[in-house]
Every structure is written in structure tokens, then in C-alpha cells.
Amino acid sequence: MAMLEVNDIHTFYGNIHALKGISLTVEENEIVTLIGGNGAGKTTTLRTISGLLSPRHGQVKFEGEDISSTPAHELVYRGITMVPEGRGIFSRLSVSENLDMGAYSREDKSKLQDDYDRVFQLFPRLKERRKQVAGTLSGGEQQMLATARALMASPRLLLMDEPSMGLAPILVENVFETIKQINKDGTTILLVEQNATVALSVADRGYVLQTGEIVLKDNADNLKKDEMVRKAYLGID
Amino acid sequence: MDAVWKDSSREGLIFGVVIIFFILIGLTVTLSDIVGNTLDLNSDSMIGNTRGLMVTYSILGLWIGIRGANTAERTWSTSLLSSTAAGLTTAVLVGVSVFVVGILDAADVEMRNYLVQLSRPSVQLLIFTKDPVSGSFLTAGIFIISSALGGLLSMATESQRNSQQWQAVFLDRFSNLSLKRVKETFHSSPRLRWVGYGLFLAISLLIPQFLSKYWNYAMGTVGIYVLMGLGLNIVVGLAGLLGLGYVAFFAIGAYTVGLLTAPAPISLQIGFWPALIASVVLAALTGILLGLPVLRMRGDYLAIVTLGFGEIIRVLIRSDLMSPYLGGPQGIRDIAGPTIFGVSFSSEKAYLYLIVIGILLAIFFTNHLQNSRVGRAWMAIREDETVAQAMGINTLYYKLLAFATGAAFAGVGGALFAARNQYTGPADHTLMVSINVLCLLIVGGMGSIPGVIVGAFVLKGFPEILRELELYRLLTFGGLLVVMMVLRPEGLWPAPRRRLELSAEDSSTPVLEDEASG
Numbered sequence: 001m002a003m004l005e006v007n008d009i010h011t012f013y014g015n016i017h018a019l020k021g022i023s024l025t026v027e028e029n030e031i032v033t034l035i036g037g038n039g040a041g042k043t044t045t046l047r048t049i050s051g052l053l054s055p056r057h058g059q060v061k062f063e064g065e066d067i068s069s070t071p072a073h074e075l076v077y078r079g080i081t082m083v084p085e086g087r088g089i090f091s092r093l094s095v096s097e098n099l100d101m102g103a104y105s106r107e108d109k110s111k112l113q114d115d116y117d118r119v120f121q122l123f124p125r126l127k128e129r130r131k132q133v134a135g136t137l138s139g140g141e142q143q144m145l146a147t148a149r150a151l152m153a154s155p156r157l158l159l160m161d162e163p164s165m166g167l168a169p170i171l172v173e174n175v176f177e178t179i180k181q182i183n184k185d186g187t188t189i190l191l192v193e194q195n196a197t198v199a200l201s202v203a204d205r206g207y208v209l210q211t212g213e214i215v216l217k218d219n220a221d222n223l224k225k226d227e228m229v230r231k232a233y234l235g236i237d
Numbered sequence: 238m239d240a241v242w243k244d245s246s247r248e249g250l251i252f253g254v255v256i257i258f259f260i261l262i263g264l265t266v267t268l269s270d271i272v273g274n275t276l277d278l279n280s281d282s283m284i285g286n287t288r289g290l291m292v293t294y295s296i297l298g299l300w301i302g303i304r305g306a307n308t309a310e311r312t313w314s315t316s317l318l319s320s321t322a323a324g325l326t327t328a329v330l331v332g333v334s335v336f337v338v339g340i341l342d343a344a345d346v347e348m349r350n351y352l353v354q355l356s357r358p359s360v361q362l363l364i365f366t367k368d369p370v371s372g373s374f375l376t377a378g379i380f381i382i383s384s385a386l387g388g389l390l391s392m393a394t395e396s397q398r399n400s401q402q403w404q405a406v407f408l409d410r411f412s413n414l415s416l417k418r419v420k421e422t423f424h425s426s427p428r429l430r431w432v433g434y435g436l437f438l439a440i441s442l443l444i445p446q447f448l449s450k451y452w453n454y455a456m457g458t459v460g461i462y463v464l465m466g467l468g469l470n471i472v473v474g475l476a477g478l479l480g481l482g483y484v485a486f487f488a489i490g491a492y493t494v495g496l497l498t499a500p501a502p503i504s505l506q507i508g509f510w511p512a513l514i515a516s517v518v519l520a521a522l523t524g525i526l527l528g529l530p531v532l533r534m535r536g537d538y539l540a541i542v543t544l545g546f547g548e549i550i551r552v553l554i555r556s557d558l559m560s561p562y563l564g565g566p567q568g569i570r571d572i573a574g575p576t577i578f579g580v581s582f583s584s585e586k587a588y589l590y591l592i593v594i595g596i597l598l599a600i601f602f603t604n605h606l607q608n609s610r611v612g613r614a615w616m617a618i619r620e621d622e623t624v625a626q627a628m629g630i631n632t633l634y635y636k637l638l639a640f641a642t643g644a645a646f647a648g649v650g651g652a653l654f655a656a657r658n659q660y661t662g663p664a665d666h667t668l669m670v671s672i673n674v675l676c677l678l679i680v681g682g683m684g685s686i687p688g689v690i691v692g693a694f695v696l697k698g699f700p701e702i703l704r705e706l707e708l709y710r711l712l713t714f715g716g717l718l719v720v721m722m723v724l725r726p727e728g729l730w731p732a733p734r735r736r737l738e739l740s741a742e743d744s745s746t747p748v749l750e751d752e753a754s755g
């Protein structure tokens with residue numbers, strides 16, 4: 001049984017039919033990427049999975065249970081956490097306050113300290129800047145904070161929306177190294193990206209999304225070789 | 238160099254506008270009288286005190302000079318230059334206004350028709366019983382000279398003691414800078430905070446003993462506004478929801494006590510205490526019922542719907558339709574007051590105590606909520622609702638909780654208000670009440686408990702002290718708000734940035750460690 005199973009979901013914004021029947025699966029311990037251009041529906045897909053939107057048709061299953069109409073805040077308790085598009089950090093709060101907010105859902109406070117240690121080990125920069133107001137962090141640091149904050153909920157499935165957005169190439173590499181590390185430590189990841197090159201370099205499998213529909217799915221290596229993907233998303237003819 | 242001029246004349250501009258505003262509402266007369274009487278000065282004018290006014294202007298001028306000097310580099314020449322620039326700006330503004338007023342008065346224009354405070358004797362005071370030209374020049378001169386002195390003074394004290402300490406002490410008398418220092422010390426240690434609250438408690442318990450009946454009543458009104466401010470503070474300041482129809486819950490509290498204890502229109506007469514509990518419960522329930530559909534909306538919509546709700550309640554209690562049940566335009570008479578062991582205690586003093594107890598309970602309750610998971614959830618919602626939800630926070634639940642708590646506080650306020658007056662009617666529950674409470678939050682500082690208290694005193698207590706202002710309450714509100722936005726955009730006593738400081742090294746369980754009452 002797949003950890004996450006999305007079956008033919010249709011999501012609407014009013015009359016706008018944003019997702020026209022998306023199906024995908026994520027197995028435990030995988031990194032799966034969802035690539036696509038602007039407005040393809042990547043964010044909408046993640047928001048539907050995480051419960052911020054509910055699908056009009058179709059079904060989202062997490063560990064075998066239907067979660068299509070479970071509200072977002074409950075899913076955090078079940079083990080799904082999202083790093084939102086554009087990071088969504090609490091910009092007026094400090095770095096450690098942001099992390100504390102991330103741990104809001106944790107009932108088991110005894111292991112919390114280990115998690116602080118872990119995220120500070122993953123992101124030593126954040127440890128130095130614990131007391132800094134989050135809004136004054138650099139773009140890269142904000143991405144680190146958003147990721148670290150999501151980890152504080154100790155999720156089993158991490159949904160990431162364009163972590164490379166607005167970062168310099170060198171930083172992007174950095175971020176994706178960390179993503180790999182997080183996955184190795186035992187967190188399953190569904191990664192949404194426009195930057196197909198890096199996304200496919202860390203992912204096991206990938207889906208290509210176009211105007212609300214999946215047009216291609218395969219393992220990462222095959223996708224990298226695919227004619228259409230090379231043209232449209234990797235910028236190679 | 239340009240920037241120096243700009244910054245310092247901006248200071249002068251603010252002062253100028255404020256002073257003109259004071260002139261228009263007649264505060265200059267009162268102030269000059271107070272100063273004149275204190276210093277035992279003779280006056281040439283019929284009302285107010287000309288020499289007192291000069292001293293008042295000079296003090297203001299010194300203050301302008303010091304603030305002006307603060308905008309510049311710390312050298313003698315730039316200090317002098319920028320303080321004079323600030324003073325000059327004020328001088329021109331006020332001087333021209335005085336000149337215009339003087340000329341109009343000399344031309345027999347009855348300004349009183351438009352601005353009640355600008356009577357002929359008060360104009361005579363403004364021009365120092367001279368002619369308009371010399372009067373306005375004298376005014377401008379005082380500002381220029383005293384502001385230059387202020388600049389020098391600021392520099393002299395600066396060079397004597399390297400810090401601004403002395404200046405702060407000097408300013409203590411005249412500015413809220415002192416408040417800032419109190420505030421900083423207050424927020425820096427939790428123990429001091431309790432000492433602060435203890436002092437506040439002691440003072441509020443002692444003071445009623447020494448106040449006249451009238452002042453006990455006036456302070457009681459301030460107290461009821463503190464209570465309501467504390468409630469709206471939870472809704473607006475902590476949870477970040479813009480609720481405008483707050484008076485609705487006040488009305489529900491008042492009418493519940495009224496209907497349950499008064500002999501008419503429905504004769505239940507169950508006594509004050511059970512009615513008080515009923516009013517709190519009913520207000521909170523109404524908050525939840527209104528909140529359920531409304532809290533799914535955001536920002537502007539929420540403001541408009543709550544505003545509408547407040548008006549609906551008012552229309553209902555006024556209406557002939559409901560008058561058999563709610564008393565209609567006449568309201569409800571003979572509302573019962575509290576009795577303890579059969580002894581009724583209904584003096585103004587007793588009510589003030591009751592209100593103070595209510596406030597203390599509300600503060601305790603708010604503090605408790607704020608420092609718990611609830612407070613953290615509110616903070617997240619205020620910062621970003623969607624992200625809060627993504628952190629696992631049930632936003633609807635916590636928004637409802639904020640709404641219900643705020644409504645309950647207003648319910649208590651309304652209940653006490655109605656019982657104290659032994660009457661309540663539609664006129665008690667106008668939109669103005671909501672605006673007042675929101676204003677006191679803005680003036681005091683959103684999200685801050687001491688801010689609520691300071692704000693209530695400034696907006697409800699101050700007009701009592703200066704009775705004349707009553708007439709101009711709206712104008713005063715407007716003026717105060719504008720001045721506030723410019724001078725202290727965060728309010729007189731803003732909440733400190735709340736910290737949930739977690740140190741990975743020295744605490745095993747990270748907790749929300751609140752450094753201040755907020």
C-alpha cells in the first residue's frame with residue numbers, strides 16, 4: 001500500500017477547474033517530484049493533499065485512510081506537513097519562535113529537544129540566528145527556516161512547494177542536499193518544482209503536470225532522458 | 238544638511254498642528270489657567286492667563302527644541318540649527334493661526350458660531366490682549382527663542398553627561414518618554430511586573446476611599462471601558478480579528494441584567510448575581526453564534542458584518558416591535574444592584590470596587606490564556622492564518638474562543654454598567670461605544686494590557702478632567718488618533734514583541750516564555 005494515494009482529484013477555485021483528474025502515489029521513504037510550468041496546478045495539488053483545499057471529486061488517501069475532507073490542522077497531527085510556497089514564515093517572529101510554532105502539534109514534548117538539535121544540525125546557520133527576526137533573514141535562510149519549522153512537527157510525509165524559488169544556483173544545490181539528507185533520515189517527500197533539473201537529480205520518481213493534468217510519469221532517470229521533458233523543462237533540445 | 242532641516246521641521250510641524258488643534262478646542266485656555274495658577278501669575282485677560290500661556294508656550298518650545306536637536310548630529314551648531322528650524326516651523330504655523338484668528342476677531346467675525354471655544358475673550362488671550370500683529374509675533378518669538386534654548390539645553394546636558402539620561406529626566410515632566418522608561422523597566426522583569434500589578438491593585442483599592450462620589454462614578458466609567466478594552470484586545474490585539482460591532486455584546490450584557498432583575502417589561506427579578514452570570518454566558522454564546530458563520534470571512538468582511546450586527550441589536554432594542562419585551566426607546570428602569578447577605582451595596586464607591594475586581598479577574602484570565610497554547614495559536618493566526626493552519630492550529634476554534642472571551646468581557650461590562658445606572662436604554666448602545674473601545678486600543682497599544690488601561694484613562698478619564706472637551710469628543714478622538722499615528726504609531730504603551738524564547742542548550746522543554754504581560 002502506498003503511503004499517499006491520490007485518485008483522480010478535481011479541484012476548483014469557484015468556476016475555475018484547476019485540477020482535472022490528478023492521480024499519483026508516493027511510497028514510504030521515496031522522494032517523488034511533481035514538475036510543471038507556471039499555473040500548471042502544482043501548488044493546488046499540494047494544497048488539496050494538505051487539506052487547505054478540498055477536491056470536488058476524487059479521493060486522497062494517507063496510509064490507507066481517506067483524508068479528502070480532513071481539515072489541514074488535523075493532518076499535521078496525522079503526520080503530513082507542508083512547506084508552503086513562498087516559504088510562509090512568520091516574518092515578525094524570531095527564528096526560534098517560528099520553530100516553536102512548527103512544534104505546535106507535538107503532544108510528545110519529551111523528544112522535542114532532539115528535534116531542535118536535529119534541525120540545528122541540519123541548518124547550523126539557523127542556530128546562529130536563533131534570535132533574529134525571521135523577516136530579516138536572507139532568502140536562503142528563510143527557506144531553511146521554513147523547512148526546519150516543518151520538520152519540528154516531525155512529519156512522516158513532507159510536502160515541499162518550490163524550495164528552489166528565488167535562490168541562487170549554489171544555494172539551490174545546498175537546499176537539495178539537505179532534502180536528500182532529510183529523506184535519508186526517514187521522511188517521505190513530495191516535492192513540487194519548476195526547476196526540473198535539480199528536482200529530478202534528487203527524486204526517485206516524477207510526474208509532469210500541465211494545465212491541471214498529469215501528462216507524464218516515470219522514474220527520474222527516464223524523465224531526464226525524455227524528449228518532451230528535455231525540451232520543455234530542462235531547456236535542452 | 239537637507240535631511241536635518243527636513244527631519245527637524247517635521248517635528249516642528251507636528252507640534253504646530255497639535256498646538257493649533259489645542260487652540261481650536263480651547264485647551265489653551267485651560268492649560269494657561271493651570272500654569273498661571275500654579276505659578277501664581279497675574280493675567281491681563283478675562284479668561285485664561287496670558288503669562289501662564291507664555292510659560293506654556295515656552296515649555297512647549299523647549300520640548301520642540303530638544304526633539305529638533307535630537308534629529309541632528311550632536312554638535313553645537315547643528316543642534317542649534319535644527320532645534321531652531323523645528324521651533325521656526327511651529328512658530329510660523331501657530332503665529333499665522335493666531336494672526337488670522339486675531340484679524341477675524343478684530344473684523345467682528347463671530348467665530349463662535351463655528352468653533353464654540355473661539356469666544357472673544359479667548360481670542361484676546363491668544364493675542365495676549367494686544368493687537369493681532371504684535372500678538373502673533375510675540376507667539377512666534379516665544380517659540381523660536383525657547384526652541385533655540387531647548388537645542389542648547391539638550392546639547393549642554395549632552396556634553397555634561399554623555400548619555401541622554403538627564404534629558405530623559407527633564408522630559409519626564411512633559412513627555413511620554415518617561416512612560417517609555419517605566420515601561421521598559423516594567424517589561425524587563427517578571428517580578429517587577431507583579432510589583433507593578435500589585436501597586437496598581439493597591440492604588441485602585443485605596444483610591445476610591447478618597448474620591449468624591451462624582452469621581453468614583455467617573456472612574457467607574459473608565460473601569461468599564463478598561464473591561465471592554467481588555468475584551469476587544471483579545472479579539473483585535475491578540476487574535477488579529479477586526480470586530481467593529483463590539484457594542485452588541487455590551488448591550489446583551491446590559492439588557493440581560495435589565496430584563497432579569499427589573500420589574501418591567503418582564504417581571505423575573507431574579508437578582509443581580511444570577512443575572513450577571515446569565516449575561517456573561519449569553520454574551521459569550523452570542524459571540525459564538527455570530528462567529529460561526531462570520532469567522533470564515535476575513536478582514537474587511539468581518540469588520541462589516543460585525544458592524545452590522547452591532548447596529549441590528551441597537552435597532553432591535555429600540556423597535557416598537559420588541560418593546561413589549563425589551564422596553565423600546567424608553568429602555569429598562571429599576572434594574573437591581575448587587576446585594577451581599579441581604580445588604581445592598583449600591584454606592585458609587587462599591588460599584589467602583591466591583592468593577593476593579595472585574596478588571597483584575599479579566600487581566601488574570603487574559604494573562605493566563607495569553608501565556609498558554611491558546612496565546613501561541615492566536616499569535617500564529619494574527620501573523621498568518623493559512624500558515625497557522627498548516628502548523629496544526631485549528632484556526633476556527635481559536636478564533637471562536639477569542640470572540641467568545643471578548644464578548645464575555647463586554648457582557649460583564651454591560652451588566653455592571655446597567656446595574657450601576659439602574660437603567661439601560663438604546664442610547665447607551667450606540668456605535669460610539671464600539672468606536673470608543675477600538676480607539677482606546679489604538680491609543681493605548683494593541684495587544685497590551687497596560688496599554689488598555691492607559692488608553693481608557695486617556696480617552697474616558699481625560700475628558701472628565703477637562704470637562705469642556707466633552708463637547709468635542711469626536712474632534713478630540715480624531716485629533717488624538719492622528720497625533721498618535723504620527724508620534725507613536727504603536728500606541729502609548731505597546732505590547733513588547735512577545736518572545737517565545739527557546740534555548741536549545743539550557744531548557745529541556747521549550748516553552749512559551751513570555752517576557753512581558755503584553
Ligand SMILES: Nc1ncnc2c1ncn2[C@@H]1O[C@H](COP(=O)(O)OP(=O)(O)OP(=O)(O)O)[C@@H](O)[C@H]1O
Pocket residue numbers: 013016018036037038039040041042043044045085194
Ligand atoms: N486562489 C485562486 N483563485 C482562483 N484561481 C486560482 C487561485 N489559485 C490558483 N488559481 C489558478 O489555478 C491554476 C493553478 O495554479 P497553481 O497555483 O496551482 O499553479 P502552480 O503550478 O503552482 O504555478 P507556479 O509554478 O506559478 O506556482 C492557475 O491557473 C491559477 O491561476
Ligand SMILES: [Mg+2]
Pocket residue numbers: 042043044085161
Ligand atoms: Mg505554485
